[in-house]
Amino acid sequence: MNLSAPARRLLAALTFGVLALVYLPLLVVVANSVNANQSMTWPPSGLTLEWWRRAADSSGAREALLTSLQVAAVATCIALVLGTLLALALQRYSFFGKHTVNLLVILPIALPGVVTGIALNNGFRAIMGVDLSLWTIVVAHATFCIVTVFNNVQARLRRLGTSLEEASADLGAGVGTTFRLITLPQLRSALLAGGMLAFALSFDEIIVTTFTAGGGATTLPIWILNNMFRPNQAPVVNVVAVVLIVFSIVPVWLAQRLSSDLDAVR
Amino acid sequence: GCGEDDDKETEAVEKLGDPEGEVSILAWPGYVEDGSNDPKVDWVTPFEEETGCQVTSKVYGTSDEALNLAKSGEYDVIAASGDLSLRLIASDEAQEINTDLVPNYANVYDFLKDTEWNTVDGKNYGVPHGYGANLLMFDKKRFDKAPTSWGAVFEEEQLKPNKGKVTAYDSPIYIADAALYLMKTQPDLGIENPYALDQEQLDAAVDLLKTQRAYVGEYWSDYLKEIQAFETGDSVVGTTWQVIKNNVKNPDVEVVLPDEGATAWNDTWMLSSQAKSPNCAYAWMDYILSPEANAQATEYFGEAPNSPQACDKTTDPKHCETFHAGDEAYAERLWFWRTPVKECLDGRTDVECTDYAAWTQAWTEIKG
Amino acid sequence: MSAPSTAPTRAPAPAEVRGPVARPASRLLHRWVWLRLVLLLSAPLAWMVLVYVVALTALLITALWSVNSLTSEIDRTWTLENFRTLVENEVYRNVTLRTVGVALAVTVIDVTIALPIAFYMAKVASPRMRRILVVAVLTPLWASYLVKVFAWRVVLSEGGLLEWSGIANPGYGLGAVVIAQSYIWLPYVILPIFAALDRVPDSLLEAAGDLGAPAGMVIRTIVLPLLVPGIVAGAIFSFSLTMGDYITVNIVGGTSQMLGNLVFLNAGAANNLPLAAAIAMIPIVVMIVLLTAIRRTGALENL
Amino acid sequence: MVPAIRLRGLVKHFAEVAAVDGIDLDIADGEFFSMLGPSGSGKTTVLRLIAGFETATAGTVELGGTDVTAAAPFERDVHTVFQDYALFPHMSVLDNVAYGLRVRGTGRTERRARAQEALETVRLGGFGTRRPHQLSGGQRQRVALARAIVLRPRVLLLDEPLGALDLKLREQMQVELKQLQRDLGITFVFVTHDQEEALTLSDRIAVFDTGRVRQLGTPQEIYEQPTSAYVAGFVGTTNLLDADTSERLLGVRAEHALRPERLRLTPADHAPARPDEVRLPAVVVERIYLGTGNRVHLRTDDGLDLVALEQATGSLDEADHRGEHVTVRFARADVVRLNTDGES
Amino acid sequence: MVPAIRLRGLVKHFAEVAAVDGIDLDIADGEFFSMLGPSGSGKTTVLRLIAGFETATAGTVELGGTDVTAAAPFERDVHTVFQDYALFPHMSVLDNVAYGLRVRGTGRTERRARAQEALETVRLGGFGTRRPHQLSGGQRQRVALARAIVLRPRVLLLDEPLGALDLKLREQMQVELKQLQRDLGITFVFVTHDQEEALTLSDRIAVFDTGRVRQLGTPQEIYEQPTSAYVAGFVGTTNLLDADTSERLLGVRAEHALRPERLRLTPADHAPARPDEVRLPAVVVERIYLGTGNRVHLRTDDGLDLVALEQATGSLDEADHRGEHVTVRFARADVVRLNTDGES
């Protein structure tokens, strides 16, 4: 937009100012990962690499990380499938109860985590009679992740229209072929965006997870929570967080590149 | 199944069979360390090598969370504090222990054996782990004279100078701390046991805590939070554990066992009535009571070991002294956590006592 | 120039290209719209109903039961006792108001901060800078929630970073909860607003400027109304996530408690699932009222 | 001969709107058939009914003698070139063109070769590896064409394929389209609302009006013997003479149409009219420069508004002729009598 | 008189691209000024520089004698009708039109009255309560116009306002635009790439070529005296005679242009040419029916390809004249000599 130079500068200053504020606590995390004082008080009382060494040795952290990645990956996959199906149904057809279904998809994210947590906890144990495990976490996460995929795919479908699908049918492709060769590739960047948000949501979820995790199922947030209660372990948690931030930049950047490249094609 | 009792076994076994090859344990953080968090902290691996029982463990943050987890029936062994143990027993989640099958039980301090929080109707439901007291911690710069009474956190006069910097344990069980103070300072209330409060007594304790709340800066439940608060000065007086004091770098912070005595916890290893691997569970209980393992675990967590033999094995030779292990006189002044139930624990039969649900309700109101 | 006078010279076409391809399944799907719809809807609907609706309903039913205090077993006789407790006890009203208040504050703060940032990202920054900014906004999502809250504890503590750097210090309490929660959910608010703004064509803003509206007016009369769906999406995120939180308030909340704490305390701690379920009905009702109100405006369609 | 397309009693309702309201048409094999009509007159809907994207409310569609009314699009041997081209953005140009062969299971090498060949046909041989967004509008249009013709359909449906192109490019593409159709001998059903385009390209034209065919015929028939004021007005500019005026001028009480290019302007004189012509004194109201000539708006002395077209046959003097007195002449033979049912 | 718009040395670079590459222009008050040129030639950019949406890299923009080079759009007394209309989707038609008044703080009643009046001007009086998406393309375009004229600007900038309309509607809108401009006396700066539109409407035309003005003049000047092959080719169809051919036919070694409508076709004969004309024997390659006449593609016996325009002056016989031998005649005076600098 045509803004006056001072307005642009003000906006830029605001944006970068807020971003700086956003990164400030992360700096604290970084500082604490080398803070000699294990209770992470400010200012740091000295430098040490002890926590990094310990983190490197911590197979618990590694396993929890792997568990979280697995949970998030599987939950995201389920959410991708279900969210896409729902978006297709709701965007392309009109039927009785459409609004209810729409509300139903939003509900798991719109209702507070504790509510979803105890509802699912109760549902799994008392109603379905299944033992809590890694899979119950996956199911719970998938349930509230559906909405992010759904939103992204629906917005994309709305913009896409049906002409490409018609062109495909016109050229002789059946319903399945058209979906595989035309619709799905068109949805790729929306799936990427929705999937990434779903992944992030699941990866860092703790409240619902607390209620649906079975014994031995330690996701990273749970490991972190536990270690905050464990002597001499808290700073290691900071190291893990720093490592996460650093390593997350790569996939985030890649996804961003990929989706904007894909969008450029449009 | 909706949690029916069909597969629960509450009677003690007569003899042990072959180990099942795996055991699942529910415990406080730091009780079951297998080196995955710190390779130097590992007493699970030797156990696994010794017995062939593979350990899976889950940790919990509060006794209440543990109760829910225990009910799922997925755990063979549970480390339960006194505010949990009776609830497990009452809901038939615990199995009587045949202490003869736990050789290391013999070493345990006598005052920890057959206590009222692990023994019901003469049946023993668990073997003790370490123990510790809920002490009074304070920043001596804020006090002319080191406090020796819980009055420091309950008397308005003494609370005033530290308004907003008082801390307290964030759990309904903390009501017992208030009750203990009232027991000593207001005898006419007739409190005999801080865990056996009739409605009137509970109300008095609640009032006391509501008064206190106005001066509280924050409640704590994880100790990292309290360590931080005392180091930075966000908190200057409040309940604590010895281990927290040991970790606070601020030299002005001290702890005291006040004149009134204190509440305390003693954790009990219990066997689940739904245990799938009772033999490995017995093996674990014996192992964790062994002097080596008990010393490691209690020292790592920061509490008193359960036997004099264990005290000999601690890496810090002063550990048992710091934590007053085996100090019976000291232990006399402790009121170990128990679950309040309707049937008064102090033997009164003319009144109904308030149960834990009522305490929870009260705690909700205290925090407001 | 009437009918084609020259005979068309049709190139001979290989047989397999000509003509339709037999695909019975596709043909069936094509003909029966409802079949397509059923295939699309059955899996996700079954999932949502079996996993979620059933669980929620069970929770609602549980709220009408009570707990036997001795055995801690659930007593399945219908009672409104739990709801009576909620209504009669003013502490629940206070906590509800406090929770909604905090959630509202967080939402207002996040939306207020997110708007200019999203605007800068979508409409002012160069494409390259935009990509960098999106990454910069997304990255903090990966630093664990707990770690970030604890970092705020350090920042807000006495003599902590905030005081240390000379800025006033609110200390622990509701203010700190609002700050920490706003911080944590900010990216989830920026993203949908950014996406909505990205879809507003530049020419609309130019047209408004062209008609004589200064920047502020353009934003008030054109940008904001067009952003409503994005804002609603972001607001639902921050509002509900804040309302369900109980961990942040434990860490930086001082003495405060929120609805989440009560649910957690009763469900986890006191083992009083019926009461917990009854308390959980409060946020459910709040959210459903809110969602219905929003749906009236049509903003949900674009969520 | 069996018509390539036969429509019988075709009706399509959307809710209450009758988008197509009873159409009977036979389109011959190899014909270049245009549908002309204003926006919303149902042209696209007819096309979509032929292609199978819509289901007819009533009536039948036959292709090459087979009733396909109930068949799915992918079962019909017709292909469509969409107005927005509908190229697949995630595929290269070559893959776009090869798509139809791919879904028919043609082998990779063969389908590439044939797609390449189709691209050569539309003179885009060197563009196979590009993505659609890297092409100009005209090139995209040709890719869409290649994608359809590679399958050698009997019938090609084109929905305003030139609508989005600028004038220059459009003229060029018109020539190419016509050539292609001739070379391949495919039946083209061409939708447009550009009357000039329809006249230039078609063998036959159907003029649409709110879901019905108003007139069907060759370009000459449509242009020179419109049967209604509607058609006369829609195709080209026309002077409409109402019944009264006609009676006065021609002695026939009926509506007539008169094309502007049939009017001759000469300097004002009072010579008597020849028997086969009509002469009217008039004043020039406005003379609009068109490059190839002028459009002259006139008012006759008896109050009739007429438009005439002057071709530039020599260097025009640039003076403004507004107000000039002239004589308008036209041959009686050039006046077309309209059917009395012609409204509008 | 102070020109409504004065551009001096206007340059605009986007990264390395010089979108506008040094433009000097004076546009008079009340003039209908068109910018004509192919896609990407910088027309839109010039318009955006005048409106203030872009900042010039060099040069100045004056409006009514005041230098506004550095002024913001909302400070300039010019208004734009955008190609995509840019109607506010969340406001009613009336609110859209009233927006400019609202921004200026005009009272509610007054601005509604004036907006309504503007809507009447564009014949949309009854549409005030609709939302933009409920209108057809032509109606939207008129709303955009109403939104701009309600402010009575001195200058109105129109960026291909008719580009999205169908031919019939476009012709109708052209007439309306022209009338509106005359009635209101507003200066119109009109961007188009439709040469016919430019010729029909404008007082003056600037033909753009890659950021520069290639030729500036009245429609007649542009059409009949193009100074370069570029302009001759872009505006209307033209026969280009290269230097060799010109030397042979006209005795002048220079490029020449010859409009199709200046060619006369007569039955083949071998009569000698008059001194002021050229005669060439030729064969008809194709004759395309245009309604108002025919476009005839010819090849002369000495291998020159020419296009001629035959006006329909009487009932055409419908026979196909392909292959017919004819004589092409044109006046020497009708051949336009192009500047030698004319490339392309």
Ligand SMILES: Nc1ncnc2c1ncn2[C@@H]1O[C@H](COP(=O)(O)OP(=O)(O)OP(=O)(O)O)[C@@H](O)[C@H]1O
């Ligand atoms: N999917 C639909 N739902 C409702 N009405 C429709 C639909 N498609 C078309 N119509 C209506 O049917 C009528 C005919 O539309 P159609 O698209 O066939 O016209 P057209 O002749 O192709 O017009 P244009 O030249 O604008 O493309 C219009 O009144 C239109 O509003």
Ligand SMILES: Nc1ncnc2c1ncn2[C@@H]1O[C@H](COP(=O)(O)OP(=O)(O)OP(=O)(O)O)[C@@H](O)[C@H]1O
């Ligand atoms: N924002 C921009 N960034 C980079 N290049 C631009 C930008 N806007 C225009 N250009 C370039 O400047 C040149 C002139 O563009 P402009 O839009 O003025 O052309 P135009 O004559 O209006 O074309 P059209 O008829 O297609 O609208 C083009 O080469 C275009 O690619």
Ligand SMILES: [Mg+2]
């Ligand atoms: Mg159409």
Ligand SMILES: [Mg+2]
């Ligand atoms: Mg342009």
